[in-house]
Amino acid sequence: MKRMKTKDGAWLQYFTLGEGVPIYLFHPPALGAAVFAEQKPLATRNKLVALNARGHGLSEVGQLPLTIQRWAEDISEVAIVEDDSSVILCGYSYGGLPAIEFALSYPNRTKALILIGGFPVVDTLLLEREFQLGVYASTHHWQSLMAYVLSHSHTKHHKTRKKIQATVRSVRSDVLRTWYAAGKQMDFTSRLHQLQIPVLLIYGVHDRYVQGYQLSFYEKINKGEVHTAYIDDVGHQVPTRRSHELNHVIQQFTRRFV
Numbered sequence: 001m002k003r004m005k006t007k008d009g010a011w012l013q014y015f016t017l018g019e020g021v022p023i024y025l026f027h028p029p030a031l032g033a034a035v036f037a038e039q040k041p042l043a044t045r046n047k048l049v050a051l052n053a054r055g056h057g058l059s060e061v062g063q064l065p066l067t068i069q070r071w072a073e074d075i076s077e078v079a080i081v082e083d084d085s086s087v088i089l090c091g092y093s094y095g096g097l098p099a100i101e102f103a104l105s106y107p108n109r110t111k112a113l114i115l116i117g118g119f120p121v122v123d124t125l126l127l128e129r130e131f132q133l134g135v136y137a138s139t140h141h142w143q144s145l146m147a148y149v150l151s152h153s154h155t156k157h158h159k160t161r162k163k164i165q166a167t168v169r170s171v172r173s174d175v176l177r178t179w180y181a182a183g184k185q186m187d188f189t190s191r192l193h194q195l196q197i198p199v200l201l202i203y204g205v206h207d208r209y210v211q212g213y214q215l216s217f218y219e220k221i222n223k224g225e226v227h228t229a230y231i232d233d234v235g236h237q238v239p240t241r242r243s244h245e246l247n248h249v250i251q252q253f254t255r256r257f258v
Contacts, residue, residue, distance in 0.1 A: 004081050010062030014051040014078055018043025021257050022084040025050040026095030029179040032056040032167030037160045038243030055175035057167050066178045068186050071098035072105055090114040092239055100188050111257050112198040117236050119213040120188035126209050131180050138176040143169050155240040192220035199226045200253050204234035
C-alpha cells in the first residue's frame with residue numbers, strides 16, 4: 001500500500017505490484033481497489049496500479065467536489081508520482097467513466113483503453129435502475145447490507161470478500177451518493193470520436209446491463225481501433241467471477257505495448 005498527497009492536500013491510498021508497462025485500474029463506487037485482487041497475475045508482465053478513489057478505504061475525500069474529472073486528475077497525479085509517462089487504462093463498470101475521462105484529457109499519456117462492462121453514458125432503464133438502487137441503499141445507510149451483497153455476488157474467495165466488505169463499509173453514505181450522481185451526469189458519446197488509441201471492450205456473455213453500449217463505441221470511434229472480447233458463463237462481475245479468462249484476454253491485448 002502507498003499513500004500520496006494531492007495538490008489540494010488530500011491523502012489518497014493506492015496499490016502497486018509488478019514491473020513493466022503500467023496498467024491503471026479504475027473500480028466502481030463502493031467496491032474499491034479490492035475488486036481487482038484477482039488481477040494480480042497480470043503483474044508478471046505489467047506494473048499494476050490501483051487507486052482507492054476519494055472516500056474509499058484510506059483515501060480522504062478532500063475539499064474539492066467529487067467529479068469524474070477529479071478522479072481522472074487524481075490518477076494523473078498518481079502517475080506522475082510513480083513516474084509513469086504513458087499508461088494503459090482499465091476501467092471496470094462505472095470505473096470506465098474516469099478511465100475514458102483520463103484518455104480524453106491526457107491522450108499523450110494513454111497507450112490504450114480497456115473497458116470491462118463499460119459504458120459511455122447511463123441512459124438505459126436497466127443501468128439507471130442499478131444506479132438508483134445504489135443511491136437508495138446509500139441514502140438509507142445500508143452499507144453493511146451492501147458490503148454483504150456486493151462481496152458475495154462478486155466472489156467466493158473469503159479473503160477477497162473481506163477486503164471488499166471493508167472497503168464498502170469505509171465509504172460514507174453521502175460520499176457514495178455523490179459518486180453515483182457524478183457518474184449519472186456524464187455523457188461521453190459526443191466525445192468518443194476523439195479517442196485515437198486501441199480500445200478493448202470486454203463483456204460477460206450474460207451481462208444484460210451494458211452489452212448494448214458497445215455499438216456506441218464502434219459507431220463513434222473512427223480514428224482508433226476497437227476490439228471486443230466476450231467471457232463465457234458470467235454476467236457483469238467479470239474481474240472476480242472469471243478472473244483467469246479475463247487476465248488472459250488482457251495479457252494478449254497488452255503484449256503489443258511491451
